[in-house]
Amino acid sequence: MIKNPHGKLSLLSFLLLLITHVGLCQNFTKTNTGIKTSVDGLTVEVQFFNSRIVRVIKAPEGTSFNKQSLSVIKTPAATPLQIQQQGNAVLLKSEALQVALDLQTGKVAFSNLNGGLLFTEKDYGSQFTAIKDVNKNTYSVRQAFRLDKDEVIYGLGQQQNGKMNQRGQKVFLRQDNTKVCIPFFQSVKGYGVFWDNYAPTTFLDNPHETSFDSEVGDGSDYYFLYGGSADGVIAQMRDLTGQAPLMPLWVYGFNQSRERYRTQYELLNVVKKYRSLKVPLDGIIQDWQYWGKDSNWNAMSFEPSTYPRPKELIDSVHQLNAHIFFVAWPGFGPNTPQYKELKEKKMLLNFETYPPRFMSTPYDVYNPMARDIYWRYLDKGVFSLNSDAWWLDSSEPDHSNLKESDFDLPTYLGTFRSVRNAFPLQHVGGVYDHQRQSTSDKRVMILTRSAFAGQQRYGANTWSGDVHSNWETLRKQVPAGLNFSLCGIPYWNTDIGGFIGEGFPKGAKNPEFQELYTRWMQFATFTPMMRSHGTSIPREIYQFGNRGEWPFDVQEKFINLRYQLLPYLYATAWDVTSHSGSIIRALYMDFVNDKKVYDIDNEYLFGKSFLVSPVTDKGTTTQSVYLPAGAVWYDFWTGERTDGGKAVDKATPIDIIPLYVKGGSIVPWGPKVQYAEEKKWNNLELRIYPGADAAFTLYEDENNNYNYEQGKYAEITFNWNDQARTLTIKDRKGSFPGMLSTRKFNIVLVNNQNSKTITYKGKEVTAKF
Structure with a gap:
């Protein structure tokens, strides 16, 4: 302490001491969810939504930041916290993690309970640049973080970059055809980060930092999700942004499409042809122009000359035990009543979308009244005829003759720039919500071309867009789909054969296209939706040749395989709905201790087996396959057993892809059928792959309504004790109308001569091998 010659503290020294003391003991306020303070000209708030989800908000002092998230539907839960100040830091501790806020630099860091650093911002890592977003004073917002040097991350939506690990990149996140942009990533360290901003955003990762930089934002707003594993992160993301409802059983079968069926008779004859050939089929998709001329684009009504009796068409498809999708777009041609009504009410976004030459214009998906109008026409023109599913095309949307000034257009929620990337979320959500309000007797099924965080709650399956028909593009679909799924959105698919099938003389009879299409179909067999579609080349199975010719026979083989996997796939889908599971799984999700799998971009798990x-x-003709360590593996085709932790060479004639089953798996094997609900599962084969203990829960319900939400479903759990060589079938849990009371299970021990048949009546039984 400095004193003056008279032994008294000088005023200057006192003020200096006071300023120093205040600097060292920066004030903060405890809130119901965490703390709030001011640091370096910013208001900083740390909010715990539960013990594992933390929201961090930063905004310039003197401004208000009141945002209703479009993605996040969770509200903060009461979370016990220990809060204490340690020097220039405030430490917040929940039962799962610790968060430290530096009161001098504003840096927020996240650690596990042992103090191990998980994730951290950079010092002074928040940057706000004042801008004018049309008539509003706001900011461009940038937040920088630091990752470990060799840390592997996944996510960013669906990027066509062919990469599994998303480190070392600069990616402009703005929705586009084939490019789904989600500002989210998760790390092999067991955490995820969601940057809750809907403006075009640049993701950057280099040796110095990792950052999100958004063109518009009133504040920096992100969520840290600590799951401890990939499944845990996804569970937290679903808790934050919504759970994924169960899709109807039929949609997990095979679905046929074309750009496009030109009359109702052409479409119906495709279904009839599949039935006459006895090739399984469940869905048929009607693409654009069933409404007639492009000036009448998306009229949500039927052109009388080509679709004279649409109700009869739908009924006929149903009589053939199939289901029908109808396409709908977010833009309307100028001759449609929708265009005229929406224009009169100033609910159009005044830029061109597809098809541009007819001035098709999208509606303001952010406006709830506009979403009401959209559904009113869709319901009256199509859904009231008893259609089954939607193909919401161009949900980015397509943006023709793009001008930067288009992003200055007003929407219900602000400028188009400020909400750009949330367009598919709002559009798809409007259709889902309205159909759910209309009926619970038919599950919502939406096939769509774009997505944003939270879209899993809307019964949507996103496809990878208008990709090209070539081998390089096929290869890129694998990491694209896996990274998309790792963002917490479980339903994804791709056009079998690629959409743009140009450069193949003789089309489906061209041997080069036949090989590409067949390999693409084999991949699609093991994705959440198996769907054939494309332009230029019709892709129905009979276009490739006749039964007895390899292109037909191999396709039929894999379509049949898909249907026999339905009990396994439907149970996996139930795990998605009930336990935040995933259908396609990056290898690291199940083998995090094997670092060799972290950047494998051409293998994955379908379910957990x-x-x-x-x-x-x-x-x-031969492909090298890495089998992860920590498991034994069975060649699906031969039953041969191999230890993991090494690569093996697998012969790949045209009717074979490398397919292995993890030891410690129980796989229910369905009957051969022509459509998903043709036969009940009263005589299932259970294939047991020994090598470890195993468990599997068979799930059944009424297949295409929401009664399961009221508990009308049944589960049968199978447990395999590997050491005792015993299978236990537990008591059935639950019930639903039409449930089987008695059934048989034919139990097969793979790679062993033993098999047993058990009659099951809902009570526990065992079988010893």
Whole structure:
């Protein structure tokens, strides 16, 4: 302490001491969810939504930041916290993690309970640049973080970059055809980060930092999700942004499409042809122009000359035990009543979308009244005829003749720039919500081309867009789909054969296209939706040749395989709905201790049992497959057992892809059928792959309504004790109308001569091998 000659503290020294003391003991306020303070000209708030989800908000002092998230539907839960100040830091501790806020630099860091650093911002890592977003004073917002040097991350939506690990990149996140942009990533360290901003955003990762930089934002707003594993992160993301409802059983079968069926008779004859050939089929998709001329684009009504009796068409498809999708777009041609009504009410976004030459214009998806109008026409023109599913095309949307000034257009929620990337979320959500309000007797099924965080709650399956028909593109679909799923959105698919099938003379009879299409179909067999579609080349199975010719026979083989996997796939889908599971799984999700799998981009798990290695190179006759350590593996085709932790070479004639089953798996095997609900599962084969203990829960319900939400479903759990060589079938849990009371299970021990048949009446039984 400095004193003056008279032994008294000088005023200057006192003020200096006071300023120093205040600097060292920066004030903060405890809130119901965490703390709030001011640091370096910013208001900083740390909010715990539960013990594992933390929201961090930063905004310039003197501004208000009141945002209703479009993605996040969770509200903060009461979370016990220990809060204490340690020097220039405030430490917040929940039962799962610790968060430290530096009161001098504003840096927020996240650690586990042992103090191990998980994730951290950079010092002074928040940057706000004042801008004018049309008539509003706001900011461009940038937040920088630091990752470990060799840390592997996944996510960013669906990027066509062919990469599994998303480190070392600069990615402009703005929705586009084939490019789904989600500002989210998760780390092999067991955490995820969601940057809750809807403006075009640049993701950057280099040796110095990792950052999100958004063109518009009133504040920096992100969520840290600590799951401890990939499944845990996804569970937290679903808790934050919504759970994924169960889709109807039929949609997990095979679905046929074309750009496009031109009359109702052409479409119906495709279904009839599949039935006459006895090739399984469940869904048929009606693409654009069933409404007539492009000036009448998306009229949500039927052109009388080509679709004279649409109700009869739908009824006929149903009589053939199939289901029908109808396409709908977010833009309307100028001759449609929708266009005229929405324009009169100033609910159009005044830029061009597809098809541009007819000035098709999208509606303001952010406006709830506009979403009401959209559904009113869709319901009256199509859904009231008893249609089954939607194809919401161009949900990015397509943006023709793009001008930067288009992003200045007003929407219900602000400028288009400020909400750009949330367009598919709002559009798809409007259709889902309205159909759910209309009926619970038919599950919502939406096939769509774009997505944003939270879209899993809307019964949507996103496809990878208008990709090209070539081998390089096929290879890129594997990491694209896996990274998309790792963002917490479990339903994804791709056009079998690629959409743009140009450069193949003779089309489906061209041997080069036949090989590409067949390999693409084999991949699609092991994705959440198996769907054939494309332009230029019709892709129905009979276009490729006749039964007895390899292109037909191999396709039929894999379509049949898909249907026999339905009990396994439907149970996996139930795990998605009930336990935040995933259908396609990056290898690291189940083998985090094997670092060799972290950047494998051409293998994945289908459910938790099947390892799939799609053939993605022309002319491949042998493919090297890495089998992760920590498990034994069975060649699906031969039953041969191999220890994990090494690569094996697998012969790949045109009717084979490398497919392995993890030891310690129980796989229910369904009957051969022509459509998903043709036969009850009263005589299932249970394939047991020994090598470890195993468990599997068979799930059944009424297949296409929401009664399961009221508990009308049944589960049967199977447990395999590997040491005792005993299978226990537990008591059935639950019930639903039409449930089987008695059934048989034919139990097969793979790679063993033993098999047993058990009659099951809902009570526990065992079988010893």
